[in-house]
Amino acid sequence: MSTMAKALTIAGSDSGGGAGIQADLKTFQERGVFGTSVITAVTAQNTLGVHGVYPQSLESIEAQLHAVLSDIGADALKTGMLFSAEIIELVSKLCKEYNVTNIVVDPVMIAKGGSELLQQEAVEALTTQLLPLATVITPNLPEAEKILGAGSIKTLGDMKEAVRELKSVGPQSVVLKGGHLEDEIATDLFFDGERMIPFETPRINTKHTHGTGCTFAACIAAELAKGNSLVESVTVAKQFITAAIEHSLMLGTGIGPTNHAAHRLKK
Numbered sequence: 001m002s003t004m005a006k007a008l009t010i011a012g013s014d015s016g017g018g019a020g021i022q023a024d025l026k027t028f029q030e031r032g033v034f035g036t037s038v039i040t041a042v043t044a045q046n047t048l049g050v051h052g053v054y055p056q057s058l059e060s061i062e063a064q065l066h067a068v069l070s071d072i073g074a075d076a077l078k079t080g081m082l083f084s085a086e087i088i089e090l091v092s093k094l095c096k097e098y099n100v101t102n103i104v105v106d107p108v109m110i111a112k113g114g115s116e117l118l119q120q121e122a123v124e125a126l127t128t129q130l131l132p133l134a135t136v137i138t139p140n141l142p143e144a145e146k147i148l149g150a151g152s153i154k155t156l157g158d159m160k161e162a163v164r165e166l167k168s169v170g171p172q173s174v175v176l177k178g179g180h181l182e183d184e185i186a187t188d189l190f191f192d193g194e195r196m197i198p199f200e201t202p203r204i205n206t207k208h209t210h211g212t213g214c215t216f217a218a219c220i221a222a223e224l225a226k227g228n229s230l231v232e233s234v235t236v237a238k239q240f241i242t243a244a245i246e247h248s249l250m251l252g253t254g255i256g257p258t259n260h261a262a263h264r265l266k267k
């Protein structure tokens with residue numbers, strides 16, 4: 001008999017297997033933590049995009065959360081697609097009730113093909129209720145612009161300003177992801193109120209980046225669950241996602257998924 005660190009994902013299901021719950025559970029498994037899940041919405045999705053969104057009832061989400069947290073517990077929790085203000089309110093309430101530490105909030109808003117994974121009117125609930133509970137938030141550039149409600153973030157200079165503003169929204173720390181920068185370097189900027197640390201890798205020339213954000217945030221949660229520091233966790237996550245993008249998969253005819261097992265190919 002042995003024990004294992006536990007990580008919980010609260011997110012949407014991606015039938016195509018590249019993002020959402022499926023990406024999170026695969027990442028947890030690859031990082032050696034026991035994964036549990038609360039499904040907020042089912043999406044009919046493939047490499048060509050999101051073909052349907054079917055949110056779960058609040059009753060279903062609450063029952064799933066109680067089932068996991070009242071028995072198994074979680075050393076870290078990660079949120080992804082939350083879809084509505086009501087779901088955000090419920091998840092925030094239960095995170096407080098169960099006193100979960102190590103909360104990674106990936107403020108998922110729009111899928112790569114443009115479909116809405118968070119209703120426009122839910123951005124305020126996300127900003128005021130869930131982000132302040134987070135150990136770390138991991139917005140991409142368009143999500144950061146929506147949270148801050150102003151300006152466009154186009155350069156590393158803009159990112160340095162934005163990451164400070166995001167911190168003042170209330171999370172303990174921020175990783176602002178620069179995947180959407182038009183730059184040779186894919187820079188993610190960490191800020192915890194004191195340290196500002198850039199995590200840089202050369203940009204990989206591929207369109208197959210479905211699930212990068214989910215995988216990155218899930219990896220941070222897995223490393224936190226094992227007791228690693230936040231900076232160590234982000235360092236591992238950046239290496240993990242880079243390998244996953246380098247070896248991304250040409251499945252389907254659209255935007256293929258990242259390869260969650262790629263780190264095993266590395267010598």
Ligand SMILES: Nc1ncnc2c1ncn2[C@@H]1O[C@H](COP(=O)(O)OP(=O)(O)O)[C@@H](O)[C@H]1O
Binds near residue numbers: 140186201203216245
């Ligand atoms: N083409 C790329 N080459 C290397 N790293 C990338 C590339 N695209 C995204 N990343 C990295 O993948 C992670 C997810 O970033 P991003 O694509 O911005 O998030 P999202 O999937 O939420 O839009 C970040 O660590 C980012 O730097």
Ligand SMILES: Cc1ncc(COP(=O)(O)O)c(N)n1
Binds near residue numbers: 019080117209215
């Ligand atoms: C259910 C679900 N959740 C999240 C994403 C975002 O994916 P990405 O990590 O590519 O931004 C998605 N496409 N589907």
